[in-house]
Amino acid sequence: QSVLTQPPSVSAAPGQKVTISCSGSSSNIGNNYVSWYQQFPGTAPKLLIYENNKRLSGIPDRFSGSKSGTSATLGITGLQTGDEADYYCGTWDNSLNTGVFGGGTKLTVL
Amino acid sequence: QLQLQESGPGLVKPSETLSLTCGVSGYSISRGYTWGWIRQPPGKGLEWIGYIYHSGSTYYNPSLKSRVTILVDTSKNQFSLNLSSVTAADTAVYYCARYSSGSYFFDYWGQGTLVTVSS
Numbered sequence: 001q002s003v004l005t006q007p008p009s010v011s012a013a014p015g016q017k018v019t020i021s022c023s024g025s026s027s028n029i030g031n032n033y034v035s036w037y038q039q040f041p042g043t044a045p046k047l048l049i050y051e052n053n054k055r056l057s058g059i060p061d062r063f064s065g066s067k068s069g070t071s072a073t074l075g076i077t078g079l080q081t082g083d084e085a086d087y088y089c090g091t092w093d094n095s096l097n098t099g100v101f102g103g104g105t106k107l108t109v110l
Numbered sequence: 111q112l113q114l115q116e117s118g119p120g121l122v123k124p125s126e127t128l129s130l131t132c133g134v135s136g137y138s139i140s141r142g143y144t145w146g147w148i149r150q151p152p153g154k155g156l157e158w159i160g161y162i163y164h165s166g167s168t169y170y171n172p173s174l175k176s177r178v179t180i181l182v183d184t185s186k187n188q189f190s191l192n193l194s195s196v197t198a199a200d201t202a203v204y205y206c207a208r209y210s211s212g213s214y215f216f217d218y219w220g221q222g223t224l225v226t227v228s229s
Contacts (some may be wrong), residue, residue, distance in 0.1 A: 032214055035216075043222075044220065046219070047155065047215060047216060050210070050215040056217065091214050098158055098171045102155070103157060104156070
């Protein structure tokens with residue numbers, strides 16, 4: 001059971017928009033920066049978004065991040081088949097005194 | 111371009127110590143930043159293990175703290191992970207990465223190495 005809750009899967013058609021939620025609490029998301037990672041099968045995670053909404057250099061502006069209260073959201077517009085991957089959110093938990101990740105969300109582009 | 115590369119045995123026996131090294135190229139560890147380890151059991155999500163400052167100060171996941179040691183060797187520009195008393199539950203892909211401890215994100219990752227715990 002992950003400290004941060006993500007939907008196991010989301011899907012949308014090519015060209016459409018999808019959002020992936022990451023729900024936490026005041027001990028983690030509510031008081032700390034959130035980051036988002038993309039992981040293709042058999043490869044290492046890749047940082048997409050850091051400090052809630054900042055895109056890493058080279059990441060297309062189709063990817064966006066936001067945070068409100070104890071939840072964060074990754075948005076992807078203009079979906080492409082190449083976006084099919086697992087997506088993870090991450091932050092720090094002040095109560096557990098450790099970094100934490102969400103359980104991951106598998107994105108399917110139909 | 112900063113690159114990280116994990117190395118170490120792919121098979122460890124139960125109750126023994128898992129030891130991995132992460133070689134860093136394209137950036138001198140002694141310049142700063144923190145350097146961390148993450149693992150991912152087959153088919154599962156990511157687990158945060160811990161990190162080390164270039165100075166040698168460390169921070170570990172409390173759930174693993176009694177078994178984890180992370181060390182840095184600035185002369186070789188590498189850092190290492192030791193995990194003692196391993197069980198099958200420690201079977202995972204282990205990643206090393208550069209960590210921004212102030213903003214809580216990993217920006218550069220190694221390719222990962224699978225470590226299987228089995229007799």
